[in-house]
Amino acid sequence: MRKGIHLQLLLVTVLILGACTGKFTDINKNPFDFTESDLKGDFQLMGAPLSQAQLYLLRYNDPPTAQLQQNLNADIFSGYMMSPTPFEGNINNTNYGLLYYWNNHPWNEAYHWVMKACVFAQEKAGDKYPDFYAWALIMKVEAMHRISDIFGPIIYNRYGKMNPDNSFDYDSQRDAYYSFFRDLDTAINLLTDYVNRGNPQRFQAFDLVYKGDYVKWIKFANTLRLRLAIRVNGVEKDKARKEGEAALKHPLGLLQEARDNFAVDISPVTHPLNIMCYTWADLRMSAPMESILSGYKDPRLPKYFVHTDEGPEIYRGIRNGIPISLKEQYSGYSKLVRLENKIQFMAAAEAWFLKAEASLNGWDGAGSAAYNYEKGISTSFDQYGVSNVAGYMKDDTSKARPYIDPNNRSNNVEAGNPHLSKITIHWEEQATPEEKLERIITQKWIAMFPEGQEAWTEFRRTGYPKLFPVVINNSYNTINTEKFIRRLPMPQIEQVTNPKALARAIATLKGKDNGGTPLWWDTK
Template sequence: MNKHSKYILSIAAAATFTVSGCTKNFEGYNKDPYGASNDDLLPDYGLVVGQLKEAQRSIYVYQPAWVTQLQQNLMGDVFGGYMMSPTPFRGNSNNLTYDLVDGWNLFALSPAYSSPEASVMAPLSNVTLITKTPAPDLYAMALILKVEAMHRVSDIFGPIMYSKYKVRAEDGGYDYDSQQEAYTNFFKDLSEAITILTPLRTQKPTPTFVNADLVYKGDYGKWLQFANSLRLRLALRIVKADAAKAKSEGEAALANAGGLLSKASDNFSVDIGATVHPLNTISGAWGDIRMGAPMESILKGYNDARLPKYFAPAIDNAVKGQFKGIRNGIDIDAKTRYQDYSALVDLPSKLQLLSAAEAWFLKAEAAARGWANAGNAKDNYESGITTSFNQYGVDASASAYINDATSKPAPYIDPKAITPGQNDIKDGNPNLSTITIKWNEADNFETKLERIITQKWICIFPDGQEAWSEFRRTGYPKLFPVVINNSGGKISTSVFIRRINIPPDEYLTNPKGVDRAIKTLKGPDNGGTRLWWDVQ
C-alpha cells in the first residue's frame, strides 16, 4: 500500500478523534460561522460571496483529495458501478466488501455541516438569513445550492438535519428531518428559488451574483434551468414512494418558462480553477482507483466512443492495451494484482453535478410516464445521447450508436481472479444486462426504463453518487454483485447496499436526536435498510 493509502487509513482510523461530529459545538459554529454579524455582511455582500463560493466547493469536496476519496470515491463511485479500487484497504475488509468503515463514512456527512475542509449548511444558512429581501437573487442561489448538496447527503444516509438545522429540541438534542420531510422541504425551497429567478431569467445579473457564481458566471437563466432540472431529478427520485407528489413536482419543472438544461455547455459544473480534479490524484498519483467491471461490460459491449474519453487502456501484461475493469467486492491479495488495469483519463478542473444530457434522460423518463409537457420519450432519449456525445467530442459516432439495435453489454472476464466465481459473468447470467441501444416504441415501460437509465448512467459519469442513487431507485443498469460480503448478514449480496449508517460520532454527540432519526427508517441503522424513496 503506497504512502497515500496509508495516510487515508490513518485518517480514517482516527476520524472519530480528530474530527468532531457535526452536532458537537453545534450552536456555536452555526450561529456565527465567519465571526461576522449581519451588519458586517450587508454593505457589499463581500462575505456572502465567500460563503456562497465555499458552499459550491463543498458539495463535492475537491481538496484535499483524500476527503473526496472518503466522501464519494470509496462509496458512491464504487457502489454505482463506475469504479473499483485495486487497493485492499484494511486487509480487504472495507466499504467495497460491505464492511462499512465508520471513520471513512463520516466524511460523507461532516462536510455538509462543518469540518476543517468544507461546509455547506453553515454558510448557506447565514446567507439565506440575511439576503431574502435585500438580495433575492443571492437568496435563490443559496436555496438551490442547499438542495443540490443536501439531497446527496440524504441519499446516502436517509434522515438529515435540514429544516430543523440549528434548532435545539426541548431535550437538548438536534432533530433530523426524516427523508420524506427532507424531500418535501427540498421541493419547497426549489419552488421558492424558481419563483424568484423566473422573472429575472433574461435580466442582467448583479455584480455580486456574478462574483458568487462558480458555474455560470452570473447567468440567471442557466441557474433557473439548473433548478428546474434538479426539481425533475428529485421528482423522479420519489416516484415509487409518492407518485402523486412526484408527478406534481415533475410537471411543475417541465412547465416552467425557463426550461431545462439542454446543451453540453449548460452543464452544472463547479469551476475549481487551477486545482487538479481529485479523481486525477486518486487514480493517477495514488493508483487507488480503476475502472469498474460494469463500465467495461457496458461500454465495450456497445462499442461506445466515450470509453477512451473516460478510461485509459490497461498496461498490465495480462490485458495490455485492453480497457479492463475490476469487479466490485472481490478477493484482492495485493495492490499489484490490479493496479495496472484501466485508470481514469484526466478530468478537467470542474466538478460536474448535473449535465444537460442527464436532463434529457430525465425528460425521457417523464415522457414515458405520461407527464405533461415532457414531449416525446424517443426524441428526448436520443437527444440525451447526442448531447453526451457532443460533450466528449465524439459527435460523428452518435447517429450509428443511436441506431444500433443489436449491441449488448459484453460478458466480463477477469484473467487474474483469485476466487472461483468472480472470473466471469457469462451470457444468460441475470446480472448481465441484455438491453440494446436503439429506441423501440413497442417495448413495455420497464424495458424503456432500463434503456433510459442505462444510457443516463453512462452520461453522468463520473458522478458515482447519482449513479448509485439511480441504481437503487430503478435497479438499472444491471450491476455485478460483490463476491466477498463482509457485512455479517446486514447487507444482502443480491439486493446490494442500500444506504450508509449514521456515523457513531453522531450517536455520541447528539444521541437523542439520532435516536429519533433512526426511528424514521424502514429498519435498523445499517447498510441493508432501504431509504424512504427506495421502494422495491
C-alpha cells in the same frame, strides 16, 4: 483557485468557523451575527460562503477527505470505479465491510462546510437580496439531497434549533424531500421574478459554475426539481407529478446543452480523482463499465478510461468485492482519463433522460420519450466531442459483454448470468415500459460519469443498469448480496453528540440502521 475567490473564502471561513466551539454538535448551530454594514464590500459575506458551498460539495482541495467523502462509497457502489487497494486487510466498503470512520465523512463535510455556509448566506440575504437568498436555497438543496440519499433522515428544517435536551432533531427523508421541493419552488420563483424585472446580476464574482448567469441557475434548479420529482414517483405519484410538471412547464426550461453542465471550476487545483488514480494508484475502471462500454463499442470509452499496456483496444475493469491481497494484482487495469479541473455534479444530458422517463410516466410537458432519449445520448456525445451518434443510436444488436477477470476466473460474469444486461441501444417503441426504462437509465448512467453519487442513487431507485454483485460480502448478513447496498448507516459522530434525536430519526427508517435497509423512495 483564483486569488480573489481564495481570499474571500479565507475571510468567510474565519468568520464562520470562528463562531464554533470546537464540538461537533456545532454543525447544528448557526450563531453568527453581523450588522448590515458588514454586508457591504461587493456582497462578500453572502457570496463567499456560497463559493465555499460549491467547492465543498466534493472536497476539492483535500483528496484524502474526498476519497472518503464519496469515492470509497458512492463512486464504487455506482459501478463506475473500483479500487485495487485492499484497504484494512480487504475488509472495507468495497465488499460491504462498512467502516464507520470512513462513513462519517459525507455527513461531516456537508454540514461543516456547505450547510452552514448556505444557511449563513440565506440569513444574511433575507428579503433585501432575493437573488442571493434564492442562490443559497438552491445550493442547500443540491448539497443536502445528496446527503439524504446516502443516509435517509437529515437535519434540515430544524438546523440550528436546539431542543431543551440539547439535541437537534432530524427530518424524515419524506419530510426533507418535501422541504427540498418547497425551497426550490421559492428559489425558482424569486430568481425568475428578479430576472424578469431586469435587475442586475450580482454574484458573478462568486459563481464557480455559471459565472453569474442567473438564467442558467434557474434552469439548473428546474432540472434538480425534476430529478427529485422522478425520484419520489415510486412512493408518491401525485406529489411527483405536481413537482415534475412544474419543472417541465417553467418558461425558462431545463439544462439543454453540454455547456449547461453543472460543474464547479476548481482551477488551478487538480481534480481529486486524478490524485486517487495516478498518484496513489487507488482507483481503476469497474467491471460493469468494461462490460457495458466495450459491449456497446461505445466511442466514449477512451474518453473515460485509458487502455491497458496490453494494447490500444484492451480495457480492463475490476469487479467490486473480490479477494485482493496486493495492490499490484489489479493496479495495471484501466485508469481513468485525467479529468479537467472541474467537478461535475449534473450533466445536461441527464435533463433529457429525466424528460424521457417523465414521458413514460405520462407527465404533461415531457414530450416524446424517444426524442428525449436520443437527445440525451447526442448531448453526451457532444460533451465529449464524439461523432457518429446516429450510427450508435441505430445499433440494435450490441449488448453488455461477459466479464472475464484474467487474474481470477471465479470473478467472471459469464454469458447468461442474470446480472448481465441484455438491453440494446436502439430505441424500440414497441418495447415494454420496463425495457424502455432500462434503456433510459443505462444510457443515463453512462452519460453521468463520473458523478457516482447520482449514479448509485438511480441504480437503487430503478435497478438499472444491471450491475455485478460483490463476490465477498463482509456485512455480517446485514446487506443482501443480490439486493446490493442500499444506504450508509447513520454517522457514528451523531451517536456520540446527538443520540436522542438520532434514535428518533432511526425510527423513521424502514428497518434497522444498516446498509441493507432501503430508503423512503427506494422500492426496489
